[in-house]
Amino acid sequence: MTESLHELFPNSEKQNKTKPMKSVSAVASQTYASYLINSLRNSSTLKSVSSVHSRLLKAGGIAGTTTVNHFINGYVRCGSISHAQQVFDEMSEPNVVSWTSLMAGYVDAGQPDRAVLLLRAMPMHGVEPNPFTISTAINACSQLAQVRIGMELHARIESLGMQSDVVASTALVNMYGKANNVDDARKLFDGMAERNLYTWGTMICVYAQNACCNEALCLFKKFSMMMRPNHFILSSIVNACSGLGSFGPGRSVHAAVIRLGHDRNDVIAGGLIDMYAKCGSIDYSRVVFAQISAPTLIPYTSMIVSAARHGLSHLSFSLFDEMLDRGIRPNSITLLGILHACSHSGLSDAGLDFLKSMHRSYGISPGAKHYTCAIDMLGRAGRLEEALGLACRNDFSGHDGLMLWSVLASAARMHGRLDVMAEAGARLAELEPIRDDVAGIYVAMSNAYFSAGEWDGAARVRKEMRRRGVRKVPGCSWIEVKDLVHVFYAGNMATCPRKEELVRLLRELEKKIIEGIGYRSSLSRNVEFDDEGFGEEGIIVGIHSEILAMAFGILSFPKGSKIRIMKNLRMCVECHMVFKLVSKIEGREFVVRDLNRFHHFKDGDCSCGDFW
DNA sequence: GTAGGGTTAG
Structure with missing residues (x-):
């Protein structure tokens, strides 16, 4: 561009040393080039990126390294690593950004080993890595689960004098988190002199992904006082709320998502669907799903998996058909959701046929999770x-x-x-x-x-x-009443809130069950009260925690509202029977989450159809 | 121009 300017205006330097004048056509072609490069930002398909690429080549505006780097990134973003590699190979002098972008492409494409090879090759081509390069290499190590190489990189960061660099340190926090080493991640985070939006987001995400839900929420609150969360951070915090299994925090995060204008984001919507389902309300999941105008793979998959978890297999199947009709290709998790739906409805033959036809119909071979489900x-x-x-x-x-x-x-x-x-x-x-x-x-x-x-x-x-x-993990159940979570342990009455009323209610229920249906439940078989209404030292031998939570729920909620109970183990057959009977006798609706799934008890029946 | 997010069987 500069050379052609000199040809056109040999005296241009005399006219203006700092800002050479450009011809109308040169300005026009540069504007066109900038326009094309700008339009690249919105190109998310291989077709659109290569179309911009060829138009720019025709216009002759593809000389500079920076411009070519835009195309490497463009191809990486649309998932075509081979095109990115081709563009890179044709460069005469790729710079550090070219190398780093290509590396990031390989990490995204699930070939982190190639990224590590590129890192090793860089110095031989006279290019030194910068903090972004190191950060990308560390991400490759996180994906490879190669903490050893990651630790070498940690040492290298120090030898390169990058230890105070926020980009490199943030990547290390991420790496330790991915290796389930939450303590080291937090130590690094605490020791950082500078933290930006990425750093906070990474640490919150580390907590969320390692099931440290309360810590994630705590850090999020601290962060929110200083900065405005972006969609990445909101997505992590929605996931943390799914892990809590309680409504309160999830609902306020949902409100924040709407307030900040991210409710149209697919990943967040998927997270919200999952969060409500895991907190016991498939109805709210359906509301979130219904509000998405054109759901993509992510919300469809979240909704299919959530419906399966709640025993609504027909909903899973109809959503799957709808998704295929709209030309959306399922991924391996979507298919797992369908298998799960078959499994929890007792449709084993249909499930087996599905397993066998997965590769033929959808191009996805069954993996360990699919076989385990089958x-x-x-x-x-x-x-x-x-x-x-x-x-x-x-x-x-x-x-x-x-x-x-x-x-x-x-x-x-x-x-x-x-x-x-x-x-x-x-x-x-x-x-x-x-x-x-x-x-x-x-x-x-x-x-x-x-x-x-x-x-x-x-x-x-x-x-x-x-x-x-x-x-052995002690069995416990919990129930949320007015944003307060009450926990109950198997056989332990000592710490129960409202215990006198609770014991009275359990006795009444027991009587009604025996009188009305003639069924001697686990309540009567295992509960032996003394004169005070308690067992020895306040312990009722053998009574399961969900029964205590159920009684507390009946005392705490008015008739007509659903009582949601969470449990850390699977429900036993006896308790399942008691819930069915009590739902009929008391005219109450219960939603119980056990270790694996949800049970909806109503009018003496359960949504799982006794198949779980 | 280069860093991060989701759904995963029991």
């Missing part, structure tokens, strides 16, 4: 042989394997198949150290051996539990 589906339907066969043909290592075999063990226990349980137990023992989220299966297995009188089997499992340091 094994669970067959197992709960009593088709243990088929479930075992599927498990053996699709064995996985690591956490995936743990999930798969624990699901089978759980089904075997439910159907009293100690042989299948022994097989699953043996497979579990071969796998990596187990995590808390599947620890419960050992307790269940041991109990199953006990009730079958197989003392050797029980002892074996107990030994394995000790070897692996598995602890």
